[in-house]
Amino acid sequence: MRKLALSDEILLSIEKPARYIGNEVNSVMKDKEKIDVRFAMCFPDVYEIGMSHLGIQILYDMFNKREDIWCERVYSPWVDLDKVMREENIPLFALESQDPIKDFDFLGITIQYEMCYTNILQVIDLSQIPLRAKERGEDCPIVIGGGPCSYNPEPLAEFFDLFYIGEGETVYFKLIDLYKECKKAGMGRTEFLYRASQIPGIYAPMFYDVTYNEDGTIADFAPNREGVPEQIEKQIVMDLSDATYPTAPIVPFIKATQDRVVLEIQRGCIRGCRFCQAGMLYRPTRERDVEMLKKTAIAMLESTGHEEISLSSLSSSDYSQLPELVNFLIDECRQRGVNISLPSLRIDAFSLDVMNKVQDVRKSSLTFAPEAGSQRLRDVINKGLTEEIIIKGAGEAFEGGWNKVKLYFMLGLPTETEEDQKEIAHLAEKIAERYYEIPKDQRNGKCQITVSTSFFVPKPFTPFQWARMCTIDEFLGSARTVNHEIKDQLNKKSIRYNWHEADVSVLEGLLARGDRKVAEVLKDVYEHGGIYDAWSETFDNQKWVDALERTGTDMNFYVHRERSLEEKLPWDFIQIGVTKKHLLKEWERARQEEVTVNCRQKCAGCGAACYKGGVCFENQN
Structure with a gap:
């Protein structure tokens, strides 16, 4: 019988102890004596967030299908347990075996968003592994990172032994097999990392040197050892229908953020929005076969008991077999009493017809993401959405019985003017007007429009990667402009406005666009108590302000200047x-x-x- 890593006394003293005990439905247990490689798969955020991540479910299933590998899970301990673990010197442990992470062969960390970077250091530190890769000994796990933020790994390069650039289904087994070979031959850690660097898609930071110009820009980025590739090529799965996919995903004990079966229907996006990193990173568009999806959906519902299924895609409406799949799911889900969630749909006649058939849909609002208020700015960002399409879609929805609409925009986009900002309010007003054109006896109560604005971050591998990012004051000024303009509209009582935190957005820009020197800022913040920066209740901007000052880091250099087209960017060595x-x-x-x-x-x-x-x-x- 498993012995829990935490005592009953500790479990009773912390919030949601079920986060740490493992043994959930469909989790995998193996005999440690019969396996060769132990892999701890980490999502550096709280359990409920990490359990909602499809990528980890896919890799967990893929690894555990091999008899010689045992893949287990680990998440960031919440602040209450974090405190106890430090005080009691309890090493971070895996959920399945409850064994310390430091005893594993690999610690794989999904790097999903920039504001989880301090949590990455928390996970490594609580695992009692040296933070800096160069300080790790032969008995330490290989720390490897992957996920969307690994496409600029440089701010984290000091803390990782390896990065996996691309989709996990491709070369991970080559890496594992190489590890087994090196271990059997008695080779040391450095030799394994050197050989791993020659596997396509694997980046080993220790074998690359960076030099800088006097102005702080990168002068050169090059391998420091023969045989190491100059560029790292993204690895992708071309045939998704034959790729591994979990038919029995783990079911959490407590409600996760995405408490449902997730069916990934395709990867990539055909749209080409110029601000969208995912739309560039995950190209080309690849679809899963509809028959494979039908079988997988039924298997997942039966193995989990979930009462909802969601289609996952950057743009579900672009899936070529969507009508056939959705109609099949509607029939299946009706028989099973299961709800369907259809995110990333364009609001057109087909989508509205489908939504009318889906249970409980009238309890929710419809979502439009115009991203910019004016048509001029939507053309700049290549959104491919006209005001006519937006108003028409909203009108059809209103006539179908909906009365709640969410509108998502960005502020601080390249070439944006004050007039563009005001157009956000004007578009919301036009949508409200469209609702009130419907005869009163045919309306479903009062119209409710929620306008939300985030602040634009120019991300690597987008056409806007050279753009400057606005300052905090500029961002807040644009939000005030939108807020005042909304209050001047005739239907202002039907429009609610909220905006993202400007200080968090600017820090996201620093971590997204930084080079290796940014690691010192990150380490300073963590050493002064910064964790869970993605959570408003724990985020402390002053820690970052102080760290920037202590390390002499110029935010303007990394974030607020437009970059020269000739400048060598920190991520230029990666081919996507x-x-x-x-x-x-x-x-x-x-x-x-x-x-x-x-x-x-x-x-x-x-x-x-x-x-x-x-x-x-x-x-x-």
Whole structure:
């Protein structure tokens, strides 16, 4: 019988002890004596967030299908347990075996968003592993990072032995097999890391040196050992239908953020929004076969007992077999008493018809993401959404019985003016007006429009990666402009406005766009008690302000200046398929307010469709 890592006394003293005991439905237990490699898969946030992450469920299932690997899970302890573990010197442990992470072969950390970076240091530190990779001995696990933020690994490079650039289903087993070979041959840690660096998609920071110009920009980034590749190529799965997918995902003991079965229908996006990092990183678009999805959906519902299923995709409406899949799920879910969640749908006649058939949908609101208030600025960002489409979609929804609409925008986009900001209020007003055009006896109560604005962060591998980011004062000024303009609208009582924290957004920009020197800021914040920066109740901006001052780091250099087209960017050594030439072309088209049509209408020649042997659309230029 398993012995829990925490005593009953500790479990009774902390919030939600079920976060730490493991043994959930569909979790995997193995005999430690019969396996060769132990892999701790970490999501550096609280259990409820981490258990909602599809990527970890996929890798957990994939690893555990091999008899020689035992993959277990670990999440960031909440602040109450964090305090106890430090006071009692309790090492961080895995949920399945309750064994210390420091006894594992690998600690794999999903790097999902920038504001979890201090939690990454928390996980490594509580595991009693040295923070800096160069200080780790032969008895330490190999710390490897992956996920969307690993596409600029440099701010974290000091803390990781390896980064996996790409989709986990591709070369992970090559890495594991190499580890087994090196271990059997008695090779040391450094030799394994050196050999691992030669596996496509694996980046070992210790074998690369960075030099800087006098102005702080990067002068050179190059391997320091023969045989190490100059560039790291993203690894992708071209045939998703044959790729591994969990039919029996773990069911959490407590309610997770996404407490449902998740069915990933495709990867990638055809849309080409110039601000969207995911839309560039996950190209080309690849669909799962509809018959495979039908079988998987039924298997997952039966193995979990979940009462809701959600379709996962960057743009579900672009899935070519969506009508067949949705109609099948509607029939299946009706028989099973299961709800369907359909995120990332464009609001058109088909979507509204589907939503009318889905249970409980009238309890929720419809979501539009115009991203910019004016048509001019939507053209700059290549949103591909006109005011006419937005008003038409809202009108059809209102006539179908909906009365709640959520509108998502960004502030601080390149070329944005005060007039663009005010247009956010004007668009919300036009949608409200469309609602009140419906005869009163046919309306479903009062119209409720929620306008939300986030602040634009220019991310790596987007056409806007060279753009400057606004300051905190500029962001707050634009939010005030929107707020005042909304209050001047005729239907202001039907419109509610909220905006994201500007200080968090600017720090996100620092971590997203930084180089290796930013690691000192991150380490300073953590050593002064900073964790859970993604949570408003624990985020402390002053810790970051103080760390920037102590380390002599210039926020303006990393965040608030437009970068030269000739400048060597910290992430330039990674190849994602989309070429830098294409990003430059799109940056220029944005300045000219020119729209680039989506991939299915005409190939823009971005390079991704031909990457790794993929086939481009026939009309490629």
